[in-house]
Amino acid sequence: MIGGYMGKLLKIDLTKSTVEVEGIDEECLRTYLGGSGLGTKFLYEGTDGKTDPLGPDNLLIYMTGPFTGTTVPVSGRHQILAKSPLTGIFGEGDVGGQWGVHLKKAGYDGIIITGKASRAIYIYIDEEEVKLLDALDLWGLDTFETDKKIKEKHGGNCVTSCIGPAGENQVLLANIMHDGKDARAVGRCGLGAVMGSKNLKAIVVSGKASVPIANPEGLKASIREVLPKIVENTKSLKLLGTAGSLVMAAELGDLPIRNWKQGNWNSVEKISGQKMAETILRKNYYCASCPIGCGRDIEIKEGPYAGVKGAGPEYETLAMLGSNCLVEDLEAIAYANELCNRLGLDTISTGAVIAFGMELYEYGILKEEDLDGIQLTWGNVDALIKMVKKIAYREGIGEIFGMGTKKAAERIGGLAHEFAIHVKGLELPAHDPRAFNSLAIGYATGNRGACHLQGGSFFFEKAARMPEIGYTEQQQRFGTEGKGLLNFHSQNIMGIMDSLKLCKLALYGGIDLTLMGQWIKDVIGWDMSLEELLQTGERIFNLKRMYNVGCGISRKDDILPMRILTEPRKDEGTGDNLPPFGKVLKEYYEIRGWDELGIPTKETLRRLGLLETGVEIGDYDH
């Protein structure tokens, strides 16, 4: 028997109110690892280009990885996947916290949910039973209230994954929240709307079982060796959180400012991680099995935002609700962050669409009368907060903004598209390809749209290393050379980490492919060569791409917003730099074994074992 897996999947049909337990064979596990990889396989098999993301046939898939629930550092994570209603293509999100660990310890590696409940329900799972329970008294509550009420009913040991009003209202920016006030989010791709479309308010799990480990002594020894290095190298994250890098990001030209238009901004220190630590920070938050503790636990005791208590804003949130909207009030951002967490909205896309609206207002494309009387000026905190609420409840202009920047621009028309900063419908996260050239191809080819965490290339243009594949030194952040190959490697590695379930921040702590291989051996019991591991990452990435090909995605979609490609930031960090694109994309396609239209060739699919697993390559002649 192998370790690392519980060997069971829950299959729940909400239309029929049925629950089945299925096994998973070892070959399948070894081919896709778990988490993102295994979830992608199930999503590929169960949905396609024709599936309505908000219809009962879409799947909502929760997957843990083989490391979830073990002592492997930074492994307290899980993945949620579905066809995205925001983008209409492959959708997924990775999240830390306690929830995935409890699901595993309740005895399951994952859950595949289909259908639509006839009334509001929630799912309760523990080691003894799985129940579909009435959620009428939870419907309408925010995510913190939902968690509180569920704990009152089922006891304090359970943990909750749930949606807020935004998910219930099927807002396309709706997220799925975990762990109550600790507020761990699967933010991107509008997966909360999928949950809402199924009348599913929450999934509550409680488990105490042990995850089997193939070689406990070996695992203990290898963790003991690397742990001090992880702790030492990530101290700044413990002290200031991811927000600690905000000012440096601004200096490098990495921080989005004024809807990605502006280079410098004098107010950045007012919303920095340092400022948070000096003022409203209470303590660190640690996900399960995490020695880093980058999470912020804050409290605002006085002033207009008094009462905010719990998870504080991360780097991405401070950038998207802060600098990108020119909001320079840290406590206001913390309030807007909590509002998004409670209502169940992705702070990245929500901040992005509000910044987009502010620019449209500046240029007169949207006027006060289009905005329900709101003066949507830059830095206007009251307008920002009103917009968050309007988006969550689909009120007035919130109905349009809640569709995301791409669809909102289509609806508004005219020049609005020029200011919609997204790739494939997913708003850019808060790192600028003009500051880290490699991000350009990573964003353009990201399977869920623009994403730095699924591309991951810029980690290697900073402090992360991966000696096994030749990245022993910091990569240049500008220039063209090697950027296609870097993206090929880093995307594959991010896929491996999302499947095993490892937090990407641990790359700074020295977690590398050798260590991943060692832990696969210690936890699962497999001897997996570096070549097999890398090919597994490549397989997972290509299966996601093939899903998207089935949704009509090709080269025409692998593009960046023109603002990013043609307007230099003109700041101290980047000057006139613009990310190289066409040449690097061509190089990238060649390295990937894709044709000139960006579609994996038959040979590539055969090499990765994807032809045999039932992938249809469509009508295009390879």
Added chain:
Amino acid sequence: MIIKIKLHQPLMDNDNIIGIDNSIVDIEEGLSIEALAKRLKLNPHAVVITVNKKIVPRERPLKEGDKVEIFPIVLGG
């Protein structure tokens, strides 16, 4: 005025500041944390500085006997 400075990896590899790790340093009174970072040829925004294990405002003057630790910022999130 005497303070103690500890530099954390990978700052210790920086040629500019080798020789002061875990050192007892004599500085003038009133020197702020930010000014100390600049004195060490560090970008104050590229590091986190704690004084006696705590984050304090960067403009705060250092005091006799303070234990200063300096960590490189990890960019990401």
